[in-house]
Amino acid sequence: MGASFLVPRRKHAEWSQEWRTELWYVLRECLSKDRARPRSIREATAFCLGAYQDAIWLRRRSWQKQQPLSRAAGSAYVCLLLLICALLFTWGIAHMSSRVAAGMSRIQVYPRRVSDTGTPCDCPFDLTVGRASFEATRLFFDGFSHYQITQETVWSEKMPTSKWIVAQARSDFFDVLHLPVLFTDSVTRVPDSLPHVVLSQDTWIRNFGRKRNIAGTKLHLGSVDAIVVGIISGDSMGFPGGANRRRPRRRSASGCLARGTGR
Amino acid sequence: MAKQPRLTHITALILQAIDSGFVYGFSIMEMTGLPSGTIYPAMRRMEEDQLIRSRWERQAIADREQRPARKYYQLTTAGRTALEASRKRYPLIERLIPTAEANS
Numbered sequence: 001m002g003a004s005f006l007v008p009r010r011k012h013a014e015w016s017q018e019w020r021t022e023l024w025y026v027l028r029e030c031l032s033k034d035r036a037r038p039r040s041i042r043e044a045t046a047f048c049l050g051a052y053q054d055a056i057w058l059r060r061r062s063w064q065k066q067q068p069l070s071r072a073a074g075s076a077y078v079c080l081l082l083l084i085c086a087l088l089f090t091w092g093i094a095h096m097s098s099r100v101a102a103g104m105s106r107i108q109v110y111p112r113r114v115s116d117t118g119t120p121c122d123c124p125f126d127l128t129v130g131r132a133s134f135e136a137t138r139l140f141f142d143g144f145s146h147y148q149i150t151q152e153t154v155w156s157e158k159m160p161t162s163k164w165i166v167a168q169a170r171s172d173f174f175d176v177l178h179l180p181v182l183f184t185d186s187v188t189r190v191p192d193s194l195p196h197v198v199l200s201q202d203t204w205i206r207n208f209g210r211k212r213n214i215a216g217t218k219l220h221l222g223s224v225d226a227i228v229v230g231i232i233s234g235d236s237m238g239f240p241g242g243a244n245r246r247r248p249r250r251r252s253a254s255g256c257l258a259r260g261t262g263r
Numbered sequence: 264m265a266k267q268p269r270l271t272h273i274t275a276l277i278l279q280a281i282d283s284g285f286v287y288g289f290s291i292m293e294m295t296g297l298p299s300g301t302i303y304p305a306m307r308r309m310e311e312d313q314l315i316r317s318r319w320e321r322q323a324i325a326d327r328e329q330r331p332a333r334k335y336y337q338l339t340t341a342g343r344t345a346l347e348a349s350r351k352r353y354p355l356i357e358r359l360i361p362t363a364e365a366n367s
Contacts, residue, residue: 018288021331022299025289047292050299057304 006055008062015058019051152222159207159219166221174198174232181230183215194218195226204231268312268345273297273305275349278338279360281315282346287333294360306336314342 007015026047030040148168155161217228276295285294292302309315315336325332
């Protein structure tokens with residue numbers, strides 16, 4: 001009997017004997033009454049199908065005895081308990097996320113600076129962080145729309161082509177950090193249609209020889225034309241990614257502001 | 264506090280059938296008119312609840328009559344109490360399955 005496979009092993013023998021016995025009596029009754037009339041055959045078949053229900057009942061009973069907790073499954077108490085656990089889990093995740101975010105913001109303000117004294121670098125600019133660190137930091141900060149670091153090829157009429165690390169930032173980046181931008185006297189003449197660039201002090205000295213009327217100088221940053229709007233003082237150069245120049249976004253959607261220190 | 268067995272209509276029918284002298288599975292099934300898939304699991308549950316107990320017929324008796332040994336059921340003390348309660352709850356049960364005494 002196929003149903004016997006459903007019965008727990010320890011009850012298998014007795015269950016099979018019981019149902020064989022009962023079936024013997026059922027068949028005897030059916031045959032004696034009507035000599036295998038269709039109705040009798042149907043009754044015998046229905047009786048045999050009952051064996052499956054009995055076997056399933058035994059199997060479920062066996063599982064219930066093995067797992068006493070399953071009796072409580074689906075009850076209001078268990079649902080409430082699960083809800084509390086889910087709330088605690090969510091609270092834990094939210095708590096951890098806020099701590100991670102706080103840690104990230106600290107790094108943003110006070111970045112670690114690592115000297116790249118290992119592998120020689122043919123880049124003409126001053127890498128204040130190692131190449132690997134730069135990549136890691138760039139990826140780290142790429143998630144923030146207000147500070148994104150890229151490497152750009154820069155040239156101008158009075159300066160040879162060089163590679164700079166350029167950080168794109170929002171136009172209010174320096175205001176938010178209370179960083180003074182120097183030599184902005186002539187900034188009123190700067191056209192607003194071009195992205196703005198704030199140079200680091202080192203870049204200013206190396207590439208422009210301490211030129212005081214630097215504001216208004218046009219640069220080609222990669223494929224974009226930009227215009228210098230000022231210098232950031234040397235002691236405030238601890239920006240993430242060792243960015244030597246900030247290219248703040250234009251005040252409109254297409255603007256940008258940047259600072260650079262090319263060597 | 265001991266768990267009270269469920270006193271369903273099926274339980275009442277089976278208790279009444281056993282008390283009326285229908286003491287093995289097939290006869291209880293025929294008397295109550297319930298399908299085998301209902302009767303046998305119900306009787307297992309009642310046995311767990313100690314309302315009934317079962318015993319196998321001695322093989323010698325079955326051999327003498329050239330048939331397989333039957334599994335007989337009988338009421339326990341708790342089963343009799345439950346039967347009395349079920350008769351109060353389902354008064355028609357006694358009419359559906361009259362006891363031997365009532366027949367005589």
